[in-house]
Amino acid sequence: MSTQVLSIDxxxxxxxxxxxxxxxxxxxxxxxxxxxxxxxxxxxTTILGVVLDVxxxxxxxxxxxxxxxxxxxxxxxxxxxETPNFYPYLSAVKNLEIIADIKGVSYDEITEVLxxxxxxxxxxxxxxxxxxxxxxxxxxxxxxxxxxxxxxLDEPTNGLDPQGIAEIRNLILEIAQKxxxxxxxxxxxxxxxxICTHVAVLKQGRxxxxxxxxxxxxxxxxxxxxxxxxxxINSAIEKCDFVENSNIxxxxxxxxxxxxxxxxxLNKYLIQNDxxxxxxxxxxxxxxxxFLELLAExxx
Amino acid sequence: xxxxxxxxxxxxLNNQVFWVLAALYVLIITSTxxxxxxxxxxxxxxxxxxxxxxxxxISLYNFPDIxxxxxxxxxxxxxxxxxxxxxxxxxxxSYRTLRQNIITGLSRREFLISKLLSIGIIxxxxxxxxxxxxxxxxxxxxxxxxxxxxxxxxxxIAAYFLELTAFMIFALLLGFLTKRAAxxxxxxALYYYIIENWxxxxxPDDWGDFLPLQAVANLIDIPNTQLMKLFGLNFREYIAVLDxxxxxxxxxxxxxxxxxxxxxxxM
Numbered sequence: 172m173s174t175q176v177l178s179i180d181x182x183x184x185x186x187x188x189x190x191x192x193x194x195x196x197x198x199x200x201x202x203x204x205x206x207x208x209x210x211x212x213x214x215x216t217t218i219l220g221v222v223l224d225v226x227x228x229x230x231x232x233x234x235x236x237x238x239x240x241x242x243x244x245x246x247x248x249x250x251x252x253e254t255p256n257f258y259p260y261l262s263a264v265k266n267l268e269i270i271a272d273i274k275g276v277s278y279d280e281i282t283e284v285l286x287x288x289x290x291x292x293x294x295x296x297x298x299x300x301x302x303x304x305x306x307x308x309x310x311x312x313x314x315x316x317x318x319x320x321x322x323x324l325d326e327p328t329n330g331l332d333p334q335g336i337a338e339i340r341n342l343i344l345e346i347a348q349k350x351x352x353x354x355x356x357x358x359x360x361x362x363x364x365x366i367c368t369h370v371a372v373l374k375q376g377r378x379x380x381x382x383x384x385x386x387x388x389x390x391x392x393x394x395x396x397x398x399x400x401x402x403x404i405n406s407a408i409e410k411c412d413f414v415e416n417s418n419i420x421x422x423x424x425x426x427x428x429x430x431x432x433x434x435x436x437l438n439k440y441l442i443q444n445d446x447x448x449x450x451x452x453x454x455x456x457x458x459x460x461x462f463l464e465l466l467a468e469x470x471x
Numbered sequence: 472x473x474x475x476x477x478x479x480x481x482x483x484l485n486n487q488v489f490w491v492l493a494a495l496y497v498l499i500i501t502s503t504x505x506x507x508x509x510x511x512x513x514x515x516x517x518x519x520x521x522x523x524x525x526x527x528x529i530s531l532y533n534f535p536d537i538x539x540x541x542x543x544x545x546x547x548x549x550x551x552x553x554x555x556x557x558x559x560x561x562x563x564x565s566y567r568t569l570r571q572n573i574i575t576g577l578s579r580r581e582f583l584i585s586k587l588l589s590i591g592i593i594x595x596x597x598x599x600x601x602x603x604x605x606x607x608x609x610x611x612x613x614x615x616x617x618x619x620x621x622x623x624x625x626x627x628i629a630a631y632f633l634e635l636t637a638f639m640i641f642a643l644l645l646g647f648l649t650k651r652a653a654x655x656x657x658x659x660a661l662y663y664y665i666i667e668n669w670x671x672x673x674x675p676d677d678w679g680d681f682l683p684l685q686a687v688a689n690l691i692d693i694p695n696t697q698l699m700k701l702f703g704l705n706f707r708e709y710i711a712v713l714d715x716x717x718x719x720x721x722x723x724x725x726x727x728x729x730x731x732x733x734x735x736x737x738m
Binding site for chain 2: 226257259
């Protein structure tokens with residue numbers, strides 16, 4: 172049975188007339204790498220701010236680990252909200268010592284987390300001398316202090332160059348292997364697709380989709396086939412063992428393939444079975460299309 | 472509590488602004504009392520010499536009057552300590568480290584207590600500094616020191632500690648309210664030097680004594696030097712319980728207000 176890590180119930184936060192979060196509910200379970208995906212201003216940071224107890228909601232509630240939130244809970248969570256926030260005049264080590272003092276953990280862990288994020292060489296430099304990528308990595312190191320059960324990352328690759336982005340992503344995947352629950356806010360679909368197991372798509376403070384990323388990606392390879400006899404094509408395709416399902420839509424047959432198969436394989440199969448077709452085309456349905464579709468649907 | 476002090480020390484002791492302001496404070500206090508002592512003393516002594524009535528030659532730095540004299544004069548420099556406090560608290564806002572501290576697992580109460588502990592420690596150090604200066608100057612200027620003379624007027628030391636602490640708590644409140652160093656410093660200066668004086672002038676009779684910073688200033692009244700006596704002025708030579716109560720009352724109210732600000736305001 173899976174354990175509830177965070178559950179948000181009917182949460183609302185308004186800034187004047189703007190509904191930053193609007194009656195939002197969300198369940199996050201242990202071991203999830205949960206992506207909160209949405210355009211800028213869709214309420215991602217506000218939600219994280221509320222569950223981290225730095226923003227007061229106007230209504231609704233949330234529970235950490237199945238209980239009413241307490242200060243002690245926050246010591247089980249490692250979090251960065253928006254930008255990395257440290258004392259600029261202090262070195263990385265001194266900054267992490269303050270975090271360790273707050274969490275009540277030993278300084279011994281500091282060496283370990285600095286090694287993990289690759290900042291050992293610069294550990295005694297002042298925070299203000301760090302590049303943006305180094306600041307992000309230090310923030311992840313800080314969040315990892317005290318072996319948290321949950322890691323909250325808010326736009327962890329924001330403002331980084333491609334190399335920095337790749338580094339941070341690898342780091343997150345590395346951390347994820349340790350079995351931590353990770354909650355990550357992002358406006359980058361690609362990022363969520365590459366890192367997350369679950370996703371909630373947000374628009375104007377509401378969820379318009381929640382579910383597993385794999386579920387969305389399963390329907391990723393869709394092939395459009397057309398020809399003189401649609402029924403014949405469809406029935407032939409249905410018998411194919413690497414086709415998930417197929418159906419006729421308008422003037423084409425839409426077939427979704429199982430993972431690892433492409434349009435060429437389907438074409439070969441149809442030729443072998445003597446089915447005449449006039450065209451075959453790949454209609455990739457990535458998370459991005461899905462996301463755009465969802466946003467478009469919710470506009471109606 | 473040790474944990475909170477440890478955290479505060481890390482934040483404060485590695486900060487250059489702290490050391491600059493602290494050094495400035497120590498420098499001004501010591502140079503005023505040591506370097507300028509001859510000047511002030513001569514003025515006071517001279518005033519006695521040319522007086523129509525006989526006045527005993529008396530130094531500002533005689534036990535036990537020294538405690539009253541020193542604490543009164545040093546009180547003018549508390550503005551520097553106020554600036555120090557404002558820098559600390561507004562830094563926590565501008566670096567967004569207040570928010571990060573809370574996210575990391577510090578409670579709002581702990582955060583406020585840690586700031587109050589800092590203020591208490593700064594007050595203690597400043598009071599101790601004044602005490603040391605008092606001991607040195609007192610022994611240099613008093614011909615025969617008895618225990619009673621040394622400890623006479625000692626309550627002024629305690630009042631000085633309260634004066635600094637209460638003033639810094641007020642500065643901390645302004646820091647919390649404005650979140651910005653420039654605003655808080657401007658507001659503190661404006662309020663301290665202009666607004667309260669104007670209110671004091673406008674308010675009927677003694678009401679002004681109940682204004683927060685006026686009450687703080689009232690703790691230690693102007694010392695009655697021989698010079699003052701010449702003009703027939705007579706100031707209070709003791710600490711009034713009422714002043715202590717008013718100042719403590721304000722401080723507790725301000726602490727509660729700060730707690731409410733932390734509690735209610737989004738970070």
